Amino acid sequence: MTMATMNDALAAARGNRRKLGRDLAGLFVILALAVVGYLLFPNNLALLTRMTAIALLVLSLDLVTGYCGVATLGHAALFGTGAYTAGIAAVHFGITDPLLMLACGILGGVVAGLLCGAVILRAHGLPQLVLSIALIHLFHEFANKASSWTGGSDGLAGIAPDPLLGLFAFDLWGRTAYVFGIVLLAVVFALLRLVVRSPFGMLCRGIKEDPIRIRAMGASPKVTLIKMYMISGAVAGAGGALNAISTQVVGLDSLSFTLSAESLVMLVLGGTGSLFGALTGTIVFMFFEDIVSAANPFHWLTMVGALLIAVVLFAPKGLYGTIAAVAARWQEARR
Amino acid sequence: MSAIFEVRNLKRSFGGLAVTNDVSLAMAPGDRVALIGPNGAGKTTFVNLVTGNLTPDSGEVRIGGEDITRVNAIGRVRRGLVRSFQVTRLFQDMTPAEHVALAILQRDGRAGRLFGNYLAMPEVMAEVGDLIGKLGLRDQMHRRVREIAYGQQRLLEIAVALALKPRVLLLDEPAAGVPQSDTGRIEQALADLPPDLAVLMIEHDMDLVFRFARRVIVLAAGTIIFDGSPSDATKDPRVREAYLGSYANAGHAA
Known part of the structure; x- marks a missing residue:
């Protein structure tokens, strides 16, 4: 092996170790935050589980928007299809094992992804955005009309998942759902x-x-x-x-334009093109929303808007993106 | 030697204007051909027709004897017809190593893999290091493209093309925009291209053309007006009239 090749191999190994270190740090942060959340908000685990489910949606959006540059305002179509597939599997087909329901949700999401991708990727830029909006409305309307399957505007109720692994029942306090959600998020993130x-x-x-x-x-590319x-x-x-299993109901809001737009806002808030950014945006947005809506039920949307304007103007790379850029500059200066 | 690359009676018009008019040429492995012509001669249209980015009105494009006229641009690359761009098209946030690795993985049908990292693939890293080293980019291989000089970016364009192991390489003005002080490195890279590779270079820098090419094709108004040796090109009255002008009169290559 020549000296140059050895140096390249060493540099490659260093790069690999650095990335593995960041992976482990990411997992550690998720698990640490989960423990902190559990200890600080033992009576609000439902919100934390909802946050975990939405974090999966925002991570999913980051894959197509942040990493591939696809403009979409209809990404909840994939989330909602997953929720309805899991819910319908439980209510209409008696598939109540949570892991099987999860598998059904994943399958539903894959099919919805294939369908949405095949339509949305036919255009670029603004037409692509319009197609995505049209799709989310179509999905929403389809779920509304197919009420014998979906419960229509009343929502799909009666989802009763079995105990997880036959051992852990989904309790009223939402502990099982919370742990299930955190483990799912950690596995997906890794x-x-x-x-x-x-x-x-x-x-x-x-x-x-x-x-x-x-x-x-x-x-x-296609x-x-x-x-x-x-x-x-x-x-x-x-x-x-996860949302269907934890809340035991699926509503039309899971297939809404509002949820699609909010997930994009969370992604931009955290920083696109980074899995850490997607997680940061979800946590900050949902906590901020929860706190300000409780503090001021009349003007909380104004405050959320003000936060977004501040981030876009002063941290255009998003909260995580900006912090990461500053850290990179600091490291560069130290060399 | 049999032709690796053939263009037969290629025609393409825009409206009533014939931009490529009955163009035919053949190249054997190892050929070093320069395609020159004044602005508006139809060089870019010709490259787009050959690479599959435009559809000809009539005519044929063949590589290794196979008719690829109806094959799309991606299929042509997979058959060994690779191009570089006149204006650098690189990924600004990626490193030269990532560019070359991606090209190698794509060539080997492994670019769609969901797991694994090229840094942990010794055979890929060895090839990356070899190619990058040959083009003198070793010190820059793990820096982002946006941080390296333009001349080095032009070299990286060539490295990416070579990583695809082409049979025919179309170089679209490889020295365009490169400061005079850096053109030597580009010329060296061109001189070091694999000997069995057929290279068609479009270039305006006549010094580079006459040093690189063993054959010159002159295009004017969409038609080939000359196909022969560089020294004959400078003496041909049609070429002088259409393109070379002062260069030939100055006697550089004569």
Whole structure:
């Protein structure tokens, strides 16, 4: 082995170790926050579980928007389809094992991802955004009309999941659902860290920056993006299933334009193109929303708006993105 | 030697204007051909037709004897017809190592893998290091593209193209925009291209053309007006009239 090759190998190994360290740090932060949340808000675990489900939706959105540059305001279609699939499986087909319900939700999300991807990726820019809005309205209206399956505007009730692994019943305080959600989020986060660093993740980043260059390398941007949409669907579907399992009801709001737009706001707040950013945005937005809506029920939306304007103006890379950029500059200066 | 790359009677019009008019050429492995012509001669249209980014009105494009006229741009790359761009098209937030690794993984059909990291693939890293080293980019290989000089970005364009192991390489003005002080490194990279690779270079820098090419094709108004050796090109009256002008009169290559 030549000296240059050895140096390259050493640099590669250092890079790998650094990334593994960040993965482990990310998992540690998720688990630490989960414990802190459990201790600080033992009577509000339902909110924390809802936050976990929405974090999965925002992570899913980050995959297509942050990593691939696809503009969408209809991503709740994947989340809601996952929620309804898990709920329908339980109510109409008697599939009440939570892990099987989760699998159904993931499958539903993948199919919705394939469908949405095939439509949305036919356009770019503003037309793409319009297509995504049209899709979320179509999904919403379909769920509303198919009321014999979905419960329509009354919501799909009567979901009664079995105890998790046959041991842990879903209790009134939401402890089982909370732990289930946190473990699910940690597993998904770890898997996504691997995916975004994989050759496929690199390809997606390339497509976001220059699809023509990617075509000139012999890769198909469209096939790649549809694949990413399906992965994104699996993640959002898992979030939807978690929501169905934990709340034991699925409403039309899970397939709403509002939820789609809010998830995009959370992503921008935290910082696009980073899994840490997606998590940060979800936590900050949902906590802020919870606190200010309790403190001032009349003007809380104004405060949320003010926070967003402040972040967009003063931290355009999002909260995590800005902190990460400052940390990188500081590290650069130390070298 | 049999042709690795052939263009037969290629035609393309926009409205009533024939931008590529009955163009035919053939290249064997190892050929070093320069395609030159004044602005508006139809060089870019020709490259777009050959690479599958435009559809010809008639004519054929063949690589290794296979008719690829109906094959899309991606399929042509997979068959070994690779291009570089006149204006650098690189991913600003990626490193040169990532660019080359991605091209290698794509060539080997592994770019769609959901798990694994090129840094942990010794055979990929060895090839990345080899290619980057040959083009003199080793010190920059783990820096972001936005942080490296433009001349080095042009070299990276060539590295990415070579990583795809092309049979035919179309170089679109590889020295465009590069400061005079850095063109030597580009010329060296061109001189070091694999000997069995057929290279068609579009270039306005006549010094570079005459040092690189063993054959020159001159395009004017969408038609080939000259196909021969560089020294003959400077003597041809049609070429002088259409393009070379003062360069030939100055006697650089004569």
